[in-house]
Amino acid sequence: MSDTKTANVIVVGSGIVGNSCAYYCAKKGLSVIVLDEDIIGNGASSRNGGGVRAFFRNPLELPLAKYAIDNIWPHLSEELGVDIEFKQGGNFRLGIGEKEEANLKKLAKEGNEQGLKVDLMNQKEVQNFCCYVSPEVTYAAYCHNDGHANPLITTLAFYRKAKAMGVKYYTGEEVVKLATIRGKVRKVITALGNCYEGDAIIVAAGCASTKIVQTVGIDMPHAPSIIEAFVTEAMPPLFDFMMGTASSAFYGHQTKHGSFVFGGGSGFESFNDGYSDSCPTRQITAPSVMRGIMKYFPCLHDLKIIRTWAGWINNTPDGCAVIGPVDDLPGLYIAAGYTGHGFCMGPVTGKILSEVISGEKPCVSYEQLKLSRFKARQ
Amino acid sequence: MKVTYLNRDIALGPYVPQEDDDVIICRCEEITKGEIRRAIHEGMYTMTEIKRFLRTGMGLCQGQTCTRLIKNILQNEMKRAVQPNEEPTPRAPARPLAMENYGKELVK
Numbered sequence: 001m002s003d004t005k006t007a008n009v010i011v012v013g014s015g016i017v018g019n020s021c022a023y024y025c026a027k028k029g030l031s032v033i034v035l036d037e038d039i040i041g042n043g044a045s046s047r048n049g050g051g052v053r054a055f056f057r058n059p060l061e062l063p064l065a066k067y068a069i070d071n072i073w074p075h076l077s078e079e080l081g082v083d084i085e086f087k088q089g090g091n092f093r094l095g096i097g098e099k100e101e102a103n104l105k106k107l108a109k110e111g112n113e114q115g116l117k118v119d120l121m122n123q124k125e126v127q128n129f130c131c132y133v134s135p136e137v138t139y140a141a142y143c144h145n146d147g148h149a150n151p152l153i154t155t156l157a158f159y160r161k162a163k164a165m166g167v168k169y170y171t172g173e174e175v176v177k178l179a180t181i182r183g184k185v186r187k188v189i190t191a192l193g194n195c196y197e198g199d200a201i202i203v204a205a206g207c208a209s210t211k212i213v214q215t216v217g218i219d220m221p222h223a224p225s226i227i228e229a230f231v232t233e234a235m236p237p238l239f240d241f242m243m244g245t246a247s248s249a250f251y252g253h254q255t256k257h258g259s260f261v262f263g264g265g266s267g268f269e270s271f272n273d274g275y276s277d278s279c280p281t282r283q284i285t286a287p288s289v290m291r292g293i294m295k296y297f298p299c300l301h302d303l304k305i306i307r308t309w310a311g312w313i314n315n316t317p318d319g320c321a322v323i324g325p326v327d328d329l330p331g332l333y334i335a336a337g338y339t340g341h342g343f344c345m346g347p348v349t350g351k352i353l354s355e356v357i358s359g360e361k362p363c364v365s366y367e368q369l370k371l372s373r374f375k376a377r378q
Numbered sequence: 379m380k381v382t383y384l385n386r387d388i389a390l391g392p393y394v395p396q397e398d399d400d401v402i403i404c405r406c407e408e409i410t411k412g413e414i415r416r417a418i419h420e421g422m423y424t425m426t427e428i429k430r431f432l433r434t435g436m437g438l439c440q441g442q443t444c445t446r447l448i449k450n451i452l453q454n455e456m457k458r459a460v461q462p463n464e465e466p467t468p469r470a471p472a473r474p475l476a477m478e479n480y481g482k483e484l485v486k
Contacts, residue, residue: 038381039424046430152430156422163421169386192383233438233474257433277380281470290481304474307440309467 007031007168009357010188010198012175012212013205015045016151016343017335019158020350021202023080026165028358033196034167035188037174038277041155043206044342047279047311049229049251049263050151051242052344055091055111055118055143060320060368061345062114067364068348069145076149076347082157084149085256089240091146092130094137094296100246101139108141117144132238132299139246148242148253151343158347170194175205177215178332185216185331200357202333204349207275207314209336218326221374222337223315224275227265228285230308232300234258249292260303264289269313279310313340316374323349323369325356333357334371382461386423390455393419403451404444406437414448418455425452426466435466438474 009025011018014036022032036042052073054065069088077084095104108118121140126133129142163169173194178201179187188196203209210222235258244251252262266285286308294301316322316337326332333356335349352362399412409432422428425448434448435441441448449460471480 040427041430042426156427156431160420160422163386169421170384171386172381172383174380231436232477286470287481290477294477294481301478302476304476305471305480306438306474307436307469308471309469 004195004197005033005168006197007033008198009033009200009202010035010196011202011204012036012188013203013209014040014159014169014171015043015204015206016041016155016158016346017045017338017349018202018204019155019162020347021204021335021353022162022167022350023158023165024350024354025357026162026167028354030354030357032162032167033198034162034169035173035175035190035196036169036171037208039171040159040169044311044313044338044340045155045346046152047229047309048151048340048343049261050148050253050255050343051091051146051251051341052086052149053091053143053146053242054116054344055141055146056093056107056244057341058318058320059110059114060318063364064348064352064366064369065344066115066145068344069147071363072347072351073147073149073344076154080157080161082153082160084154084157086147086149087240087256088145088147089242089253091143092241092243093141093143093246094126094133094243095139095141095246096136097138103246104139104141111143118142119144130239132297134296134298137296142241146242150255154343154346158350175212178212180216180329180331183330185329199331200333201331202335202353204335206336207312209314209334213326213332213334216329216332218329218332218371220322220334220337220371221317223270224272225265225269225313225315226272226279226310227263227269227313227340228281228289228308228310229261229263230286230289231306232260232262233304233306235260235303243297245292245296249295250289252293259306260300262289262293264292270315275312279312281308281310285310315339318373321345321349321369322371323352323366325370327370327372381464384423386421388423388456390419403447404432404434404437404441406439407433409434411451414451415455418452423456425449425460425464428452429466440468441466
């Protein structure tokens with residue numbers, strides 16, 4: 001076993017959450033080590049659809065997403081020194097039929113009550129707003145606040161900046177065990193037998209997080225599912241907004257590059273062989289998502305698909321992330337379980353945890369997302 | 379797939395411009411050798427990270443031309459051999475395919 005490396009903060013996971021924790025902690029003057037079993041950001045951070053949205057979100061998470069969109073995302077390119085392609089083009093959710101209309105109305109009402117700006121549109125208004133939408137679409141909600149960014153570049157831009165600020169990164173370094181010293185979680189032990197020690201340990205390892213926190217007796221309920229995304233050839237700019245449907249048939253946006261990135265599932269995403277370090281695509285998924293797209297945007301039928309891929313989602317019982325210190329076990333912090341919508345929340349999570357670890361008041365209240373909210377039935 | 383352990387506290391030395399830095403390596407996305415070398419110096423130490431940061435190999439040909447060239451540039455800058463399993467994963471479709479055809483594959 002080699003010598004123990006120490007830092008104020010040890011982050012497990014180098015996705016957007018881990019890298020933003022590293023960046024914001026380094027900004028506070030803390031020394032940081034980041035460990036990842038894979039290369040930088042090879043999980044959901046590099047596989048998601050790039051949605052930066054507060055609309056259509058559970059009220060538990062919405063304040064964090066809104067804070068991030070209002071205060072972090074608009075100037076993130078400037079802060080990180082790389083164009084992360086953030087575009088606040090709105091979030092356009094389409095519905096077909098009365099049931100979906102009722103669902104969109106309800107969500108728009110909730111969104112407006114929480115300080116978002118959401119407009120509702122009938123069939124004619126939808127056609128006036130965007131002529132590419134199918135006339136079958138009878139209703140839509142449009143949230144002005146939302147947008148999209150490039151998840152690949154954003155994740156690597158946080159890494160690049162954190163690294164330049166002195167954060168130490170070790171990849172191919174799989175964490176197998178945490179350990180306590182005098183009742184405080186301090187040690188991180190890896191498969192290669194290396195040992196790291198810190199005052200705060202942040203577990204931001206996506207689907208691998210549950211297994212890691214289990215080694216200090218913490219049960220974090222989670223269920224992995226696998227969904228897919230794909231990218232098309234580049235087109236001239238057609239859509240500014242993030243698009244989706246009330247029935248979640250698909251979601252997507254047109255990137256700055258001109259290509260479209262779409263994502264979705266087949267309905268069988270939670271039936272899989274369990275989380276592993278591979279994520280194969282399935283024969284049925286991408287075609288199912290494509291049929292969804294062509295139903296809502298028929299004009300995209302001859303758009304060429306360049307590449308498909310898959311990624312793991314870390315689902316929690318209420319569909320919201322687990323963020324914050326673990327009660328009764330000082331030193332341990334969790335930032336995982338984002339249930340497929342963590343990209344937008346990555347930057348704000350890092351900011352919050354850096355403030356909590358420094359003993360400051362967090363920029364936005366996060367206590368509702370602590371692990372302790374999951375209580376046994378009786 | 380397990381990846382090789384890498385302590386990323388790597389001193390590559392200062393970025394020194396080279397005569398052929400303007401040569402386009404990824405023709406689909408028009409990325410030059412200089413841009414790739416600079417990304418490596420900024421911490422993109424694997425083929426996949428270079429790809430995600432710069433879009434090399436993300437164009438219509440999906441890296442069929444540039445993958446080997448980028449591998450050589452990375453090996454030269456890093457002074458280490460890139461293993462075959464470190465190359466970006468090939469994915470469906472093999473060639474660009476229109477959505478209306480791809481989407482026809484109905485479950486019977």
